[in-house]
Amino acid sequence: MSDITGCSKCNIKFNGFETLNEDELNAFKESHCKVVYQKGETIIKEGTRCNNIICIKKGYAKLYIKGLENKNIIIKVLKEGDFIVSPGLFTDNLNHFSVSALTEMDTCLISVEAFTSAFRNNICFAEQILKLNHQITTDLYHQLINFSHKKMTGRIANTILYLSEKIYHSRNFYTTLSRQDIADLSSVSKESLIRVLKDFKESGIISINGNQIEINSPKTLENISRVG
Amino acid sequence: MSDITGCSKCNIKFNGFETLNEDELNAFKESHCKVVYQKGETIIKEGTRCNNIICIKKGYAKLYIKGLENKNIIIKVLKEGDFIVSPGLFTDNLNHFSVSALTEMDTCLISVEAFTSAFRNNICFAEQILKLNHQITTDLYHQLINFSHKKMTGRIANTILYLSEKIYHSRNFYTTLSRQDIADLSSVSKESLIRVLKDFKESGIISINGNQIEINSPKTLENISRVG
DNA sequence: AATTTGTATTGATTTATATCAATCATTAGG
DNA sequence: CCTAATGATTGATATAAATCAATACAAATT
Numbered sequence: 001m002s003d004i005t006g007c008s009k010c011n012i013k014f015n016g017f018e019t020l021n022e023d024e025l026n027a028f029k030e031s032h033c034k035v036v037y038q039k040g041e042t043i044i045k046e047g048t049r050c051n052n053i054i055c056i057k058k059g060y061a062k063l064y065i066k067g068l069e070n071k072n073i074i075i076k077v078l079k080e081g082d083f084i085v086s087p088g089l090f091t092d093n094l095n096h097f098s099v100s101a102l103t104e105m106d107t108c109l110i111s112v113e114a115f116t117s118a119f120r121n122n123i124c125f126a127e128q129i130l131k132l133n134h135q136i137t138t139d140l141y142h143q144l145i146n147f148s149h150k151k152m153t154g155r156i157a158n159t160i161l162y163l164s165e166k167i168y169h170s171r172n173f174y175t176t177l178s179r180q181d182i183a184d185l186s187s188v189s190k191e192s193l194i195r196v197l198k199d200f201k202e203s204g205i206i207s208i209n210g211n212q213i214e215i216n217s218p219k220t221l222e223n224i225s226r227v228g
Numbered sequence: 229m230s231d232i233t234g235c236s237k238c239n240i241k242f243n244g245f246e247t248l249n250e251d252e253l254n255a256f257k258e259s260h261c262k263v264v265y266q267k268g269e270t271i272i273k274e275g276t277r278c279n280n281i282i283c284i285k286k287g288y289a290k291l292y293i294k295g296l297e298n299k300n301i302i303i304k305v306l307k308e309g310d311f312i313v314s315p316g317l318f319t320d321n322l323n324h325f326s327v328s329a330l331t332e333m334d335t336c337l338i339s340v341e342a343f344t345s346a347f348r349n350n351i352c353f354a355e356q357i358l359k360l361n362h363q364i365t366t367d368l369y370h371q372l373i374n375f376s377h378k379k380m381t382g383r384i385a386n387t388i389l390y391l392s393e394k395i396y397h398s399r400n401f402y403t404t405l406s407r408q409d410i411a412d413l414s415s416v417s418k419e420s421l422i423r424v425l426k427d428f429k430e431s432g433i434i435s436i437n438g439n440q441i442e443i444n445s446p447k448t449l450e451n452i453s454r455v456g
Numbered sequence: 457a458a459t460t461t462g463t464a465t466t467g468a469t470t471t472a473t474a475t476c477a478a479t480c481a482t483t484a485g486g
Numbered sequence: 487c488c489t490a491a492t493g494a495t496t497g498a499t500a501t502a503a504a505t506c507a508a509t510a511c512a513a514a515t516t
Contacts, residue, residue, distance in 0.1 A: 065369050068377040068456045087362040090355055096366045126354045127318055133361040134315040138324045140368040141293050147376045148415040149296040187376040189474055194495060228296045417504055422465060
């Protein structure tokens with residue numbers, strides 16, 4: 001079997017793809033586009049029609065929603081292996097969030113038609129999609145608790161742990177997120193974020209030098225995050 | 229066709245049911261239990277295994293998650309016609325929220341087995357379930373914006389409009405939600421909620437007498453809710 | 457009717473956090 | 487190399503909202 005498009009070594013971490021048969025996989029291969037984005041570029045714009053399912057082959061992006069007074073909420077950071085289905089699918093066919101590149105990115109765009117067809121013809125694929133959605137819902141529940149019951153320090157500790165554990169997989173990481181971005185992940189103002197980071201630094205919990213962050217005491221951060 | 233269980237006059241508002249064929253419908257009929265709950269009773273307890281899909285035939289309930297320090301967040305109020313699939317389904321099989329009765333309730337509990345089987349055998353049903361989930365996701369996005377960018381007055385105005393428009397379908401309604409419940413819907417303390425309600429009352433936007441609430445100026449409330 | 461219990465309300469106070477304004481640092485252009 | 491522009495930092499101040507404490511009210515129980 002030839003593999004012109006390189007799908008066989010696809011690094012997207014989604015069990016659903018394994019359920020596809022050869023025909024379904026071919027439909028994906030034929031519909032897809034490989035696109036490279038530069039840092040800062042918008043990949044999905046909230047309010048536009050959702051035409052593609054985005055697979056991230058390489059790089060980082062932020063997924064965010066527009067809030068009040070030109071403020072944004074960053075829902076999550078996307079990385080290699082992630083796979084984004086817009087919640088507009090099967091509803092209003094609009095994108096309900098924006099995605100923009102935090103680094104140079106390699107992406108693979110799959111048409112919604114190919115996706116929909118796979119969903120309709122392959123129940124195992126459909127089940128994996130529902131599973132993914134259920135995970136997203138519980139994540140949003142946690143986000144709600146974070147934002148409504150924790151104070152700044154707890155939310156920011158949570159964000160640092162999230163970046164370390166879920167995104168950069170290291171206690172010492174360099175991030176391309178701006179201070180405003182980290183603030184938007186934590187639902188605090190940029191100034192407050194900076195003050196809390198300084199505080200964490202001065203008490204030795206983290207080391208921070210520009211965009212290089214090292215967690216010295218994960219236990220302490222976890223505790224701050226847990227109690228709020 | 230006999231209808232011992234009364235499913236033919238089912239009032240649950242979910243397009244997915246219409247996609248079921250006679251066999252699938254019968255599987256639902258056979259698996260279901262009709263259960264009456266009294267005000268205050270717990271129907272679903274967060275952390276327990278999810279064994280049932282809940283259909284609400286009559287009455288009101290609150291769906292809430294446990295936050296920090298014994299505080300709760302009420303995600304939504306459930307009413308006649310609503311239909312609840314736990315996000316634990318296909319993931320960890322646990323309930324990620326609690327549901328408790330706000331009034332006497334008639335419910336219809338469908339086993340997850342019957343539900344799963346319908347999902348797996350009927351792709352139209354599956355599609356409706358995904359659609360429902362996508363709606364839930366976008367609702368949670370709005371909730372996040374509400375909670376992180378609006379101040380108390382905006383969040384409370386939003387809650388009053390929600391109760392009026394989405395739950396009680398009237399500008400003048402009696403609610404069995406306590407002040408604490410309304411506060412938990414709005415992510416404010418009970419005392420703050422009471423003060424803001426008093427404020428709205430004194431400025432003539434609403435009339436309030438115990439649990440009877442009347443909206444005098446929906447436009448003003450909408451404006452307060454919109455600008456935050 | 458008296459007592460308890462839970463909920464609702466009000467007022468005083470404290471705390472958390474945003475906002476505003478200024479300065480500093482770093483990068484990008486001319 | 488200098489200057490503009492953007493992002494990061496710091497400090498002072500204002501404000502929103504929680505908490506604490508006391509009281510009022512209503513319902514349930516004896």
